[in-house]
Amino acid sequence: MTFTSRSALPGFHLALGYTLVYLSLIVLIPLAGVFFKATELGLAEIWAILRSERVLSALTLSFGTALIAAALNAVFGTLVAWVFVRYDFPGKRLFDAMIDLPFALPTAVAGIALTALYAGNGWVGQWLEPLGIKIAFTQVGIIIALLFIGLPFVVRTVEPVLRDMEKELEEAAALLGASRWQTIRLVLLPSLLPSLLTGFALAFARGVGEYGSVIFIAGNLPYVSEIAPLLIVIRLEEFDYTGATVVAAAMLVIAFVMLFVINGLQAWSNRHKVRNQSLALPVQGAKQ
Amino acid sequence: MDITLNTIDKQFGQFKALDNIDLHIESGELIALLGPSGSGKTTLLRIIAGLEFADGGGVYFGGEDVVAIPLRKRQIGFVFQHYALFKHMTVRDNVSFGLRVRKGEIRPDKAAIRRRADELLDLVQLSELGDRYPHQLSGGQRQRVALARALAIEPKVLLLDEPFGALDAKVRKELRQWLRELHQKTGVTTLFVTHDQEEALELADRVVIMSGGKIAQVGSVDEVYERPASPLVFDFLGSTNRIPAKLQDDHLIVGGQQIVRYNGNQTGNVTIYVRPGDLRVAGTRDIGLDATVLNVQRTGPIVRATVEIPSTGQRLSVEMPHLHHDVKQLIPKQTLRLRLMQFSVFAAEPDLISESIIAPHLIGRERLRQA
Numbered sequence: 001m002t003f004t005s006r007s008a009l010p011g012f013h014l015a016l017g018y019t020l021v022y023l024s025l026i027v028l029i030p031l032a033g034v035f036f037k038a039t040e041l042g043l044a045e046i047w048a049i050l051r052s053e054r055v056l057s058a059l060t061l062s063f064g065t066a067l068i069a070a071a072l073n074a075v076f077g078t079l080v081a082w083v084f085v086r087y088d089f090p091g092k093r094l095f096d097a098m099i100d101l102p103f104a105l106p107t108a109v110a111g112i113a114l115t116a117l118y119a120g121n122g123w124v125g126q127w128l129e130p131l132g133i134k135i136a137f138t139q140v141g142i143i144i145a146l147l148f149i150g151l152p153f154v155v156r157t158v159e160p161v162l163r164d165m166e167k168e169l170e171e172a173a174a175l176l177g178a179s180r181w182q183t184i185r186l187v188l189l190p191s192l193l194p195s196l197l198t199g200f201a202l203a204f205a206r207g208v209g210e211y212g213s214v215i216f217i218a219g220n221l222p223y224v225s226e227i228a229p230l231l232i233v234i235r236l237e238e239f240d241y242t243g244a245t246v247v248a249a250a251m252l253v254i255a256f257v258m259l260f261v262i263n264g265l266q267a268w269s270n271r272h273k274v275r276n277q278s279l280a281l282p283v284q285g286a287k288q
Numbered sequence: 289m290d291i292t293l294n295t296i297d298k299q300f301g302q303f304k305a306l307d308n309i310d311l312h313i314e315s316g317e318l319i320a321l322l323g324p325s326g327s328g329k330t331t332l333l334r335i336i337a338g339l340e341f342a343d344g345g346g347v348y349f350g351g352e353d354v355v356a357i358p359l360r361k362r363q364i365g366f367v368f369q370h371y372a373l374f375k376h377m378t379v380r381d382n383v384s385f386g387l388r389v390r391k392g393e394i395r396p397d398k399a400a401i402r403r404r405a406d407e408l409l410d411l412v413q414l415s416e417l418g419d420r421y422p423h424q425l426s427g428g429q430r431q432r433v434a435l436a437r438a439l440a441i442e443p444k445v446l447l448l449d450e451p452f453g454a455l456d457a458k459v460r461k462e463l464r465q466w467l468r469e470l471h472q473k474t475g476v477t478t479l480f481v482t483h484d485q486e487e488a489l490e491l492a493d494r495v496v497i498m499s500g501g502k503i504a505q506v507g508s509v510d511e512v513y514e515r516p517a518s519p520l521v522f523d524f525l526g527s528t529n530r531i532p533a534k535l536q537d538d539h540l541i542v543g544g545q546q547i548v549r550y551n552g553n554q555t556g557n558v559t560i561y562v563r564p565g566d567l568r569v570a571g572t573r574d575i576g577l578d579a580t581v582l583n584v585q586r587t588g589p590i591v592r593a594t595v596e597i598p599s600t601g602q603r604l605s606v607e608m609p610h611l612h613h614d615v616k617q618l619i620p621k622q623t624l625r626l627r628l629m630q631f632s633v634f635a636a637e638p639d640l641i642s643e644s645i646i647a648p649h650l651i652g653r654e655r656l657r658q659a
Contacts, residue, residue: 166372168368171339171372172368172437173374173385173389174359174360175337175338175339175359175362175364175366176360176385176386177360177390178360178389187374
């Protein structure tokens with residue numbers, strides 16, 4: 001009759017129908033629209049747009065900086081979460097609240113603040129510039145903006161897992177003779193990996209789509225520091241709607257593939273959690 | 289390896305968790321630390337392991353002070369109540385963890401590690417489950433993996449923190465038996481913490497009964513069960529009837545009735561502690577405690593009855609084996625005379641709630657032999 005087993009809980013058909021309709025309206029149809037619009041052009045024309053140097057460098061920049069920022073956040077965000085979970089210090093609650101600020105802040109505010117800091121005459125920039133380090137209006141600036149934006153995603157996904165991690169696991173490892181480093185590498189990190197990947201994926205996804213904070217600090221030089229979302233906006237302003245959607249569709253595909261890969265990694269890192277109860281033997285199992 | 293604890297103190301804030309603990313454990317002994325929750329037994333175990341630091345006092349393994357030895361060099365096998373298995377490792381990898389993290393010369397080669405892990409899995413009867421992950425095992429199996437993992441490092445001392453606490457009754461019984469056999473095979477000095485007196489009595493060579501951060505009594509199973517040093521120990525080791533009584537003219541008197549001869553050379557208010565299983569029906573000409581049967585229940589091989597002492601209204605429970613000839617006299621509403629086969633007499637009513645063990649002192653313990 002149906003493709004589900006019978007359940008005592010009512011409302012499955014209604015719930016499924018609602019979910020599909022809602023998902024279609026909010027997510028699927030708009031995304032499909034991007035592809036329809038893009039296919040107004042022939043394959044050769046699409047290919048030509050995608051192969052143009054400006055588009056290629058914008059896409060590379062967007063995904064490259066997002067990857068680097070997400071990776072850095074994965075490392076340092078985990079450290080932040082670790083400190084929050086393991087130690088108590090004055091002002092902890094205040095710092096804890098500050099972690100969420102990038103969630104709530106209009107990204108343009110972050111962009112302006114970061115630009116003011118890192119520009120050649122800014123508080124931080126004026127000390128770095130004489131050393132030959134330029135941050136604002138370069139790709140480094142973009143990464144810093146994305147670090148700011150992505151931090152809470154990593155901290156907030158890793159934190160609960162760290163908190164739930166039994167202290168006993170570390171104690172057991174130490175009693176079995178493991179050094180601190182071995183405990184981290186062999187015991188803690190593997191159990192953290194799934195949530196770390198989730199945080200990484202979220203920070204990455206956010207970084208790819210980030211617009212507001214980046215355009216202030218990036219300087220937006222074509223071929224150098226022009227991100228793909230900005231390029232889409234530029235194309236739209238030139239009334240090149242199809243050109244814009246082609247870039248958009250490309251972003252969509254790349255983002256989808258990358259999230260798919262990360263999901264695969266997650267499933268792999270979670271492989272030991274796959275339930276298989278039929279395998280369990282009774283207690284007086286093997287040898288009698 | 290023998291263990292000596294010397295005047296161990298431990299304070300958590302205002303709470304005195306351990307108060308001046310002295311204890312010596314012979315090499316190869318199987319010891320139970322028994323006590324209600326909050327009695328300090330787990331803290332003591334964790335101090336021996338080195339997971340917790342005592343405020344004062346010393347821990348010696350074979351005469352050597354181990355307090356300064358770091359955790360990872362102590363060679364202690366520790367089994368946690370909730371197993372603390374590494375979830376992302378297979379059972380075999382869990383068991384071999386302690387060997388795999390060794391460095392340099394003392395680290396066996398891969399084949400040797402695997403061989404050792406398989407040997408241990410054999411020992412805990414899980415040889416076919418080496419490739420499973422912990423979540424694919426039952427609770428009892430997980431605890432056996434935890435044991436195999438602890439034994440892999442050839443520990444000098446094996447410490448178990450409520451090892452069977454999270455398991456159901458039947459599995460618990462099986463594992464107890466099995467741990468006993470394992471201990472006989474390996475001979476490792478073993479301490480385990482439990483709040484289950486049956487577990488302690490069944491498994492251990494000696495029992496350390498703890499209460500309020502102090503040791504209430506140490507002794508062999510027979511000693512603590514037959515000669516409990518305090519009402520608390522008596523109460524903790526099994527179900528108890530407490531009968532307020534008066535000691536006068538060489539007899540114990542309950543509600544005006546002389547119930548048993550007792551040469552206390554003392555006079556005054558006492559409390560008789562008698563286990564339900566130590567009550568039997570007396571002949572009509574013997575002295576004893578008159579009681580009315582209220583109800584009778586048969587639970588497997590044991591028959592339990594609730595009786596009431598008419599003169600004081602106090603209710604007692606009585607237990608006897610179902611084949612005992614007294615059982616047929618346990619008829620509801622029937623009045624009978626009870627004989628106290630074995631009991632302890634303590635001065636005054638002790639304060640059991642605060643777990644204070646100082647208050648009442650043991651006046652005596654009596655055992656009647658059947659004629």
